[in-house]
Amino acid sequence: MDSNKIGHHISGQFNKELEDIRNKVLTMGGLVEQQVELAMQAFSTGDIEMAELVIKQDNQVDALEVEIDRECTQILALRQPAAFDLRLLLTVIKVINELEIVGDLAERISKLAIQSADSDGKIDQYYEIQHMSNLVKDMLHRSLDAFARMSIEEVPAITHLDDNVDREYASIIRQLITHMMEDPRNITRTINVLWTVRAMERIGDHACYICEHLIYMVKGEAVRHLSREELEKKVKGG
Amino acid sequence: MDSNKIGHHISGQFNKELEDIRNKVLTMGGLVEQQVELAMQAFSTGDIEMAELVIKQDNQVDALEVEIDRECTQILALRQPAAFDLRLLLTVIKVINELEIVGDLAERISKLAIQSADSDGKIDQYYEIQHMSNLVKDMLHRSLDAFARMSIEEVPAITHLDDNVDREYASIIRQLITHMMEDPRNITRTINVLWTVRAMERIGDHACYICEHLIYMVKGEAVRHLSREELEKKVKGG
Numbered sequence: 001m002d003s004n005k006i007g008h009h010i011s012g013q014f015n016k017e018l019e020d021i022r023n024k025v026l027t028m029g030g031l032v033e034q035q036v037e038l039a040m041q042a043f044s045t046g047d048i049e050m051a052e053l054v055i056k057q058d059n060q061v062d063a064l065e066v067e068i069d070r071e072c073t074q075i076l077a078l079r080q081p082a083a084f085d086l087r088l089l090l091t092v093i094k095v096i097n098e099l100e101i102v103g104d105l106a107e108r109i110s111k112l113a114i115q116s117a118d119s120d121g122k123i124d125q126y127y128e129i130q131h132m133s134n135l136v137k138d139m140l141h142r143s144l145d146a147f148a149r150m151s152i153e154e155v156p157a158i159t160h161l162d163d164n165v166d167r168e169y170a171s172i173i174r175q176l177i178t179h180m181m182e183d184p185r186n187i188t189r190t191i192n193v194l195w196t197v198r199a200m201e202r203i204g205d206h207a208c209y210i211c212e213h214l215i216y217m218v219k220g221e222a223v224r225h226l227s228r229e230e231l232e233k234k235v236k237g238g
Numbered sequence: 239m240d241s242n243k244i245g246h247h248i249s250g251q252f253n254k255e256l257e258d259i260r261n262k263v264l265t266m267g268g269l270v271e272q273q274v275e276l277a278m279q280a281f282s283t284g285d286i287e288m289a290e291l292v293i294k295q296d297n298q299v300d301a302l303e304v305e306i307d308r309e310c311t312q313i314l315a316l317r318q319p320a321a322f323d324l325r326l327l328l329t330v331i332k333v334i335n336e337l338e339i340v341g342d343l344a345e346r347i348s349k350l351a352i353q354s355a356d357s358d359g360k361i362d363q364y365y366e367i368q369h370m371s372n373l374v375k376d377m378l379h380r381s382l383d384a385f386a387r388m389s390i391e392e393v394p395a396i397t398h399l400d401d402n403v404d405r406e407y408a409s410i411i412r413q414l415i416t417h418m419m420e421d422p423r424n425i426t427r428t429i430n431v432l433w434t435v436r437a438m439e440r441i442g443d444h445a446c447y448i449c450e451h452l453i454y455m456v457k458g459e460a461v462r463h464l465s466r467e468e469l470e471k472k473v474k475g476g
Binding site for chain 1: 303314325335426
């Protein structure tokens with residue numbers, strides 16, 4: 001299955017509408033990826049201006065969500081699509097919701113970065129957090145890439161990454177708690193780090209949800225609550 | 239606008255389908271409300287069996303989400319509805335997603351309750367947490383009630399409650415941090431309370447999102463990213 005699937009309609013106008021929606025989702029995805037990148041940079045460098053930029057960008061992301069959602073609804077009403085086209089539109093509505101939430105999480109990280117910027121408490125876990133953050137960004141990028149190509153081939157690799165993220169998350173949280181116990185003066189600062197790490201872990205989850213929506217679109221089956229193994233089986237064969 | 243809006247179709251079968259979906263959403267809502275109630279009880283009493291019940295219930299909630307989503311998609315494909323019916327179905331798809339997330343959050347609280355059950359650290363903030371929890375349960379109940387009646391009249395009152403929840407949330411978090419600073423032995427236990435309070439605050443947010451979806455259904459306009467004041471204006475008049 002590839003994105004040519006979109007170009008099969010007799011009505012050139014309908015093709016154009018679907019292609020337009022797909023492009024807007026990719027624009028929104030790019031913007032959200034940038035938000036996550038900048039939010040994590042702002043968090044690790046304490047760059048307040050960068051954090052404020054992410055917060056501002058969230059308005060653009062929200063506006064794109066509303067616009068794409070409205071266009072999907074209009075097409076549903078006017079074109080009354082069936083089969084793959086219907087699933088494509090319903091999937092887009094769900095994917096942009098995931099992206100909007102990821103944007104909110106990036107905004108949250110930025111606000112935490114601003115709150116933490118004036119404290120000079122050194123967090124020993126920056127290296128681990130950076131690594132986890134890279135995994136999460138990779139997951140988000142690859143899930144958007146899979147959506148762009150309308151291909152589910154990469155999905156098992158992406159969900160495997162989430163298992164790594166979850167492991168690293170648990171380990172970082174344990175370390176942060178130890179850090180707080182060692183010196184209670186670290187607590188306020190460390191709680192902000194805790195929220196940040198949690199927000200990142202959730203971004204990884206939403207990248208997985210994008211993959212699940214994609215499988216529904218391509219295969220026509222809901223896989224939302226399947227185990228990793230069941231999901232992998234669906235992708236590979238039946 | 240009331241639920242009679244559903245019974246206006248020439249096709250009695252179509253009326254029946256929409257009514258059936260509405261009832262299933264209400265069943266799912268009732269189940270999720272119960273999950274939240276039991277999760278909070280398990281958290282405050284340390285009742286592990288109750289917590290495990292909530293975790294089990296989540297499978298039922300997930301199954302209902304998949305079932306309702308599939309039925310909505312089928313109706314979209316076969317009946318090709320327009321106007322209010324189309325908005326109703328798209329709203330249901332979004333509302334059940336919010337409910338599924340609330341169910342996951344109740345499950346999360348239950349898992350935290352199980353983790354915390356063997357620790358005997360007394361949390362001084364139980365009274366405040368109980369109060370915040372009551373506000374959140376009230377928000378969820380009233381938003382589901384508004385959905386059942388397809389009426390947006392109550393929406394401003396519900397979103398005002400969320401402002402109270404946010405204030406109480408901030409105050410509880412401050413108290414929990416003080417509690418940790420006073421005695422670092424409290425930290426591990428208190429972090430679990432912190433996650434629980436955060437999960438409750440998010441349940442309040444999702445009750446608000448249900449209200450926003452409802453406004454879209456009734457008014458046909460996206461209000462997802464409006465301020466409280468703009469939202470209130472939409473409900474009242476324009």
